Amino acid sequence: MKISKQVKGKLIIFILCMVMLGLTSPAFAQQKTTVKAMMIGFQMEDWIDPVTGTTFNGFSRMVEKFNAERPNIELKFTSIPWGALIGPYAKTLSALLGGTADVIQTRIVYIQTGQFEPLDEYIEKDNYDLGKLIAHSAKVTRQKVAGDKEAHQYMLPIYADARLIAYDKKIFDDYGVAYLSHKPTMDELREKGTKLAGTNPVTGEKTYGLWFEGNYSAWAFLTYVRAFGGIPILENGSRPNFTSDASLKALRWLYELREKEVIPAKCAAISGDPPGWLSKDNKHAIRLDHNLAITFLAKERGLVERFGVSLNVLNKWGYAGLLGASDVPAGIAKLSENKDAAWEVLKWLLSEEVQRFRFDNNRVFPVLEKEISQWMKEDNLPYADVIAEQMKLGDPLIGNYTKVITEGRMVIRSTISKLLALDITPEEAAEVIQQEIMTKVIL
Incomplete structure (x- = not known):
């Protein structure tokens, strides 16, 4: 049987259509x-x-x-x-x-x-x-x-984080105390914090010199141990030593300032900022280990001129605070x-x-180093240069949680909370941290 040219043409068109449909079907589509x-x-x-x-x-x-x-x-x-x-x-x-x-x-x-x-x-x-x-x-x-x-x-790393030190310039001015230096030491913090605790000579209100976040203290505690020259956690697998001279100095520093009410009692159980912080009603002169949210909050609340920031405490290795990247x-x-x-x-x-x-x-x-300061300045955010410098100086040993801090941070937090409540001495705190971490964390 002969097929007419017209029928042949229709068959060819039909076949081509079927081929095209097949190529565009899920089976032939580009696989993801x-x-x-x-x-x-x-x-x-x-x-x-x-x-x-x-x-x-x-x-x-x-x-x-x-x-x-x-x-x-x-x-x-x-x-x-x-x-x-x-x-x-x-x-x-x-x-x-x-x-x-x-x-x-x-x-x-x-x-x-x-x-x-x-x-x-x-x-x-x-x-x-x-x-x-x-x-x-x-x-x-x-x-x-x-x-x-x-x-x-x-x-x-896919993000960046750091901690710095923030302070209320008005309280410093009221007491006639010079602002914190760009790179404050543990001694400077103790000295100025002590001077700023008591009855404000201008307002007559009680003020506190330092705020330490007692219920979120692992990073800050290690910052101070490092500032006193210690390495409580070693990356080579060595046993940690939280009863070292540097650890005891850090614990005694906190205990003595708490005992003198330079650090308020309520900080022992609080995670976060002190009451009234970053407001006109603030009564805490220095906020230790502050997160980077201050750049957004100070701008939004119109308090950039009142609150200043400094680098975290430097240690002998040239680092300051943690590098949370x-x-x-x-x-x-x-x-x-x-x-x-x-x-x-x-x-x-x-x-x-x-x-x-x-x-x-x-x-x-x-986590892009050059962009930190650049983007902050483009958005008119305050403290750009200090934050960018703090990122570069962050201590990778502190930000880089080892097994001890990954699993043992709650031991440090709870023990330091007891220390700030004056329930245990620095020596007892050091022994508790060491024993708890060695028996419950180190396998």
Whole structure:
């Protein structure tokens, strides 16, 4: 049977249509690689500042943008709150060991599980510049694990944090005391804090010289131990010594100032700022170990001229306070089947676009060293130069939680709270911390 030209033409068109439909079907569509990221503390939904009423964008917008711009990768992003009921680190460790996430943010100590993929080849292949990150922040995530002949870059910091010292200039002026120096010492803090405690000669109100956050004290305590020349925690696995001369000096410093009411009694049980802090009704002269939120709060409340900031206490190694950048870094799980795509996600998290978004919308400071001061000045935020310098001087040994502080910080907190309540002596506190950590934390 002969087929007419007209029928042949229709058959050809039909076949071509079927081929085109087949090529555009899901089976022939470009396959996407799914990357699962499990991170900590990302603000995913839009939120409103309760003070200013300003609306900020949630990070879910950035995830949507990532997926729209990359036809080859589907990013599934999970964020665990810092205060999660079970604990964010337990969840991320479970994901790491169970292979349920590709990119994981967690405590740096989990590098030693051996379950993170070395990043060296990716860094070399892309000529990725680690020098753009805050000084020291990537160095401490370069480690040896069991079986390694040399250290590898297992994780990278994705945010930055630090602590500095803040003070109320008005209280200093009322007492006729010179403002804190740019780099105050433990002696200067003791001397000026003592002078600023008592009855304000101008207002007649009671003031306190120093505020120490007694219920969140692990980082600050280590800062002071280091300032007195001690190394209570060693990265080489040596036994910690919290009964050392430096540890006792730090504990006695706190105890004596509390005993003289330079530090108020209520700080023993409070986590956070003292009552009235960063307000016109403030009665605390110096706030030790202050977080970086002061730059936003002082500006919003119109108190930039009243409150000043100084660097945290320097130690003999040239560091000041903690470097909170590499303590909770991110890496690629060794069990991931999509490591190349996971590396693209990790780079994206460190990109200027993402770092700027989190700074603008989530008030998370960038780990990009040059951008810290630059972005703060662009936004007319106060204390930019001091904060940028504090980031560079942050002590990686303190910010880099070892096993002792990861698991033992509650021992330090509870013991120092008792010390500030004057329930135990510095010598007793040192023994308690040492014994508790050695018997309950060190395995």
